[in-house]
Amino acid sequence: xxxxxxxxxxxxxxxxxxxxxxxxxxxNNAFIANDGRDNTSITLYERNSRVGGRAQGLTFAGCNIExxxxxxxxxxxxxxxxxxxxxxxxxxxxFAINEKTDCxxxxxxxxxxxxxxxxxxxxxxxxxxxxxxxxxLRAASAASKIAKQYEEIYDQLIWRERxxxxxxxxxxxxxxLLEPTRISCEQYLLNNxxxxxxxxxxxxxxxxxxxxxxxxxxxxxxxVGLAGAGLAKGNAELAGAAAPKKKMLFQSLINNNLFSGLSxxxxxxxxxxxxxxxxxxxxLSDVDVRTLTKVDKITIFSTPESKHPYNFRVLSRDGIVTExxxxxxxxxxxxxxxxxxxxxxxxxxxxxPYLEVQxxxxxxxLNPEFFKQAAGTPMPNTIFxxxxxxxxxxHISSVGISPNYNCRIYKIFSANRSLTEEELTxxxxxxxxxxxHVWRGAYPVLTPGIRHLPFQIIxxxxxANALETMVSLLELETISGTNAANLCANYLGL
Ligand SMILES: Cc1cc2nc3c(=O)[nH]c(=O)nc-3n(C[C@H](O)[C@H](O)[C@H](O)COP(=O)(O)OP(=O)(O)OC[C@H]3O[C@@H](n4cnc5c(N)ncnc54)[C@H](O)[C@@H]3O)c2cc1C
Numbered sequence: 253x254x255x256x257x258x259x260x261x262x263x264x265x266x267x268x269x270x271x272x273x274x275x276x277x278x279x280n281n282a283f284i285a286n287d288g289r290d291n292t293s294i295t296l297y298e299r300n301s302r303v304g305g306r307a308q309g310l311t312f313a314g315c316n317i318e319x320x321x322x323x324x325x326x327x328x329x330x331x332x333x334x335x336x337x338x339x340x341x342x343x344x345x346x347f348a349i350n351e352k353t354d355c356x357x358x359x360x361x362x363x364x365x366x367x368x369x370x371x372x373x374x375x376x377x378x379x380x381x382x383x384x385x386x387x388x389l390r391a392a393s394a395a396s397k398i399a400k401q402y403e404e405i406y407d408q409l410i411w412r413e414r415x416x417x418x419x420x421x422x423x424x425x426x427x428x429l430l431e432p433t434r435i436s437c438e439q440y441l442l443n444n445x446x447x448x449x450x451x452x453x454x455x456x457x458x459x460x461x462x463x464x465x466x467x468x469x470x471x472x473x474x475x476v477g478l479a480g481a482g483l484a485k486g487n488a489e490l491a492g493a494a495a496p497k498k499k500m501l502f503q504s505l506i507n508n509n510l511f512s513g514l515s516x517x518x519x520x521x522x523x524x525x526x527x528x529x530x531x532x533x534x535x536l537s538d539v540d541v542r543t544l545t546k547v548d549k550i551t552i553f554s555t556p557e558s559k560h561p562y563n564f565r566v567l568s569r570d571g572i573v574t575e576x577x578x579x580x581x582x583x584x585x586x587x588x589x590x591x592x593x594x595x596x597x598x599x600x601x602x603x604x605p606y607l608e609v610q611x612x613x614x615x616x617x618l619n620p621e622f623f624k625q626a627a628g629t630p631m632p633n634t635i636f637x638x639x640x641x642x643x644x645x646x647h648i649s650s651v652g653i654s655p656n657y658n659c660r661i662y663k664i665f666s667a668n669r670s671l672t673e674e675e676l677t678x679x680x681x682x683x684x685x686x687x688x689h690v691w692r693g694a695y696p697v698l699t700p701g702i703r704h705l706p707f708q709i710i711x712x713x714x715x716a717n718a719l720e721t722m723v724s725l726l727e728l729e730t731i732s733g734t735n736a737a738n739l740c741a742n743y744l745g746l
Pocket of ligand 1: 259260261262263264265297298299300303304305306307319320321322323324545546547548582583584587588589590609611691693694695717720724725726727729
């Protein structure tokens, strides 16, 4: 009998549980028929009342709104497999209200230098007009190169199932992507001769929208975010809309992925709420999920009777202590508030800092003058904010239409601070309702070149969040959990 504990029911913990389940099913077909576990039990501890972690939604002004991880990209193979497994369906991304009439803009000290329809043709021509063809193409080709290498991650996971990656560095090195994790986005853009307009007015505002951090973050995170931002939807529209003499250049931009997202795919949410995907996966994988059960302490001990070098006692907030053969920690250490002891002494791990981010929801009407536009100007539904705009927030987007007030609902991201009443009065002409969700730790501080924790902390204790200090995305966390689960399964001989 093998007993495994997973601590945390977000994208990483669910990825780990699901991979263990798949390994058990593969190993023993009788697993399904017997409804047993091949003598292996998986218990998942989740401190909140439901799983999903940072994929959470709430009801506001009559709409269901995702306040954490919102967008999945269609290139995410593990998410697609989990959707097939559970029957979860795609829902439309919240910004896709009507791409014929709605706009997306980049807000800088000069107002909106790019203010385009959310269609790809309009977006591409707006950016090219502002930054020039050369830097657009260079940024596109950098994003394209990275996106292609990044997608090899799935083949690597399969090849390395029996010999999983020990560290995030090892994984990104295998993809040829270690270098961009070690330099800043700013340095990477400089090295690739990408001009300041592209760097400061386009690339950085996108990083701020994805991570609430600027051009100081590691280049890989910013470029994956840029490629995955998928500002627009397909190639045909662009090719059709582009003037004939520019068509080749535009087509090249599209082929290079900049405006179409990874693999020219699309962005989506899970119908019914993103958290429901993780909930269904865990239910169907027959994991014993203990919600409202925070883990306070893990005690690592050795005993001569055990076949393993270490065993683990997990103490949860309800005072129950349970012994396990292996533990997968699937929560960032900065947020987990877990004490780890080894042979009676504290086992101290370096804690990587996480950033506090506030998602402020407002049902109301934007004030064009705040954005340096004439009164009465129709406002875009997504606004990427450059640091030059000196704005109190990093990103603002419309995430629905309130049936209660018949107006748009905006979601505003601000880091390490909430918006004051005075600021909200300046940003909006009319406010019907406000609600703020505080993420105590929304994303890791994405510093380039840091030492990342390994997937294996000691034999039997695994860290499913290891990849997050490089790039923080739902799919990548599931990949990270999968790799940690492979290490755990091999160790237990599953
Ligand atoms: C505002 C915001 C917007 C985002 N937008 C996107 C997006 O559009 N697309 C995208 O791909 N990514 C996005 N992300 C990033 C994405 O949400 C995260 O990368 C991902 O959700 C992290 O998953 P995780 O499982 O690693 O961690 P978490 O989701 O944090 O899961 C950890 C879980 O562990 C539990 N836990 C912690 N400590 C304990 C304990 N001691 N005992 C028991 N349980 C514990 C927590 O309650 C939590 O459920 C966004 C994040 C934020 C905050």
